[in-house]
Amino acid sequence: MATILVTGGTGTLGRPLIDRLLDDGHDVHSLSRRPHTGTDRPRLRSHAVDLQDATGLPEALAGVDAIVHCASTPSGGDAEAAGHLIEAARAAGVPHLVYISIVGVDRVPIGYYRTKLAVERLIEESGIGWTMLRTTQFHDLVLRVIKAGARSPVVPVPTGVQVQPVEVREVADRLAELAVGEPAGRVTDMGGPEVLGARSSSARRWRRVGGAGCWRRCGCRGGRGGPAPRREPHAGARRRAADLRRVPRGAGGRPAPG
Numbered sequence: 372m373a374t375i376l377v378t379g380g381t382g383t384l385g386r387p388l389i390d391r392l393l394d395d396g397h398d399v400h401s402l403s404r405r406p407h408t409g410t411d412r413p414r415l416r417s418h419a420v421d422l423q424d425a426t427g428l429p430e431a432l433a434g435v436d437a438i439v440h441c442a443s444t445p446s447g448g449d450a451e452a453a454g455h456l457i458e459a460a461r462a463a464g465v466p467h468l469v470y471i472s473i474v475g476v477d478r479v480p481i482g483y484y485r486t487k488l489a490v491e492r493l494i495e496e497s498g499i500g501w502t503m504l505r506t507t508q509f510h511d512l513v514l515r516v517i518k519a520g521a522r523s524p525v526v527p528v529p530t531g532v533q534v535q536p537v538e539v540r541e542v543a544d545r546l547a548e549l550a551v552g553e554p555a556g557r558v559t560d561m562g563g564p565e566v567l568g569a570r571s572s573s574a575r576r577w578r579r580v581g582g583a584g585c586w587r588r589c590g591c592r593g594g595r596g597g598p599a600p601r602r603e604p605h606a607g608a609r610r611r612a613a614d615l616r617r618v619p620r621g622a623g624g625r626p627a628p629g
Contacts, residue, residue, distance in 0.1 A: 372396045372397050372398065373397050373398070373437060373550070373551050374398040374400065374434055374435050374436050375392050375397055375398070375399050375400070375435070375437050375439060375550050375551070376399075376400040376401075376402055376431060376432060376435045376437070376439070376465075377389055377392070377399060377401055377402065377438075378402045378403070378422065378438065378439070378440045378441055378456065379402075379403060379440075379441035379443065380399075380401030380403045380441075381401070381403040381405060382403070382441060382442070383509060383539055384441045384471065384509070384539055384542060384543060384546075385401070385403070385441045385442075387539055387543035388441065388547060389415065391543050391547040392547050392550070393414055393415060395547060396414075397414070397551065398414045398416075399414060399415050400416050400417075400418055401416070401418065402420050402422075402428075402442070403417075403418075403419065403420075403442070404419065404420070404421050405419055406418075406419050418430070418431035422442060422451075422453075422455050422456055423452055423455075424455075425455035425456075425458075425459060428455065428456070428459045429459055429462065429463060432459055432460060432465060433463065435465050436465070436466070436467065437465065437466070437467035437468070437469060437550045437551070438456070438460055438465055438467070438468045439469045439470075439471070439549075440453065440456060440468060440469065440470045440471070441471050441546075443487070445483045447486070449486050449487070449489075449490055450486055450489045453490040453493050453494065454493060456468075457494065457497045457499065460499055461499060465499065466499070466500050466554075467499070467500045467502070467553075467554050468494060468499045468500070468501045468502075468554075469501070469502045469503075469504070469546060470491065470494050470501065470503045470504070471504055471506065471542070471546060472487050472488075472490075472491055472503055472504065472505045472506075473487055473505055473506065473507075473508075474505045474506060474535075474560050474562060475505075476488040476505070491503060500553070500554030501554055501556065502549045502552070502554050502555045502558060503556065503558065504542075504545060504546065504549060504558050504560075505557075505560045505561070506537055506542050506560070506561045506562065507535040507536060507537050507562040507563060508535070508536050508537070509536065509539045535562040535563045536563045537561060537562055537563035541561070542561065545561060
């Protein structure tokens with residue numbers, strides 16, 4: 372069994388990733404600005420570390436076999452945080468760094484994507500063995516965007532915008548596999564089973580429940596409306612995703628830009 376450090380351990384992706392690693396029998400160090408709460412699992416160690424100043428980072432990296440870097444913020448500072456993490460990882464002799472990025476960071480000209488691409492390059496040039504997975508948007512992100520729009524009496528529908536949302540637990544499972552493997556460089560991009568336009572029936576259902584609850588087919592209790600509408604069992608989406616979630620680079624069905 373391995374010891375894995377997960378940055379952003381209390382986030383949308385970090386929590387299911389930590390659960391998967393613990394279920395598989397690994398020891399996990401959770402790194403976040405605030406301690407990881409809500410669990411008494413003995414193989415989980417929580418470290419309250421802000422990557423912007425890196426205080427306490429060397430202690431969190433002690434005995435770690437691999438890092439999965441999930442921490443990110445659109446408000447800025449990701450490149451500096453990654454620099455601190457890489458420097459500390461080199462000093463600690465960590466042999467493997469796994470990074471989660473976004474499909475389209477090299478093609479979509481917005482600031483957050485440019486920063487993610489800059490972090491990719493820092494990792495590639497770090498001298499540490501690395502693995503990089505680009506995915507499309509999580510259902511949670513798409514839902515938040517639609518909820519924000521639902522506050523207005525008029526919901527804008529951008530022409531030509533497409534998304535290919537992926538279930539966050541699918542991504543967590545893939546990252547857990549990569550973390551305990553050998554450094555693999557850039558692996559095949561990962562996307563959800565459906566490419567959705569802003570005018571699609573799925574997008575309309577999202578907008579319809581955007582202010583009330585979660586639509587994500589997983590039966591979770593999201594938003595203010597209690598249990599999510601069970602439009603379709605999530606297991607069905609997982610089966611349909613089997614051939615699409617790892618989309619070969621350059622193929623005609625490549626995931627839409629994140």
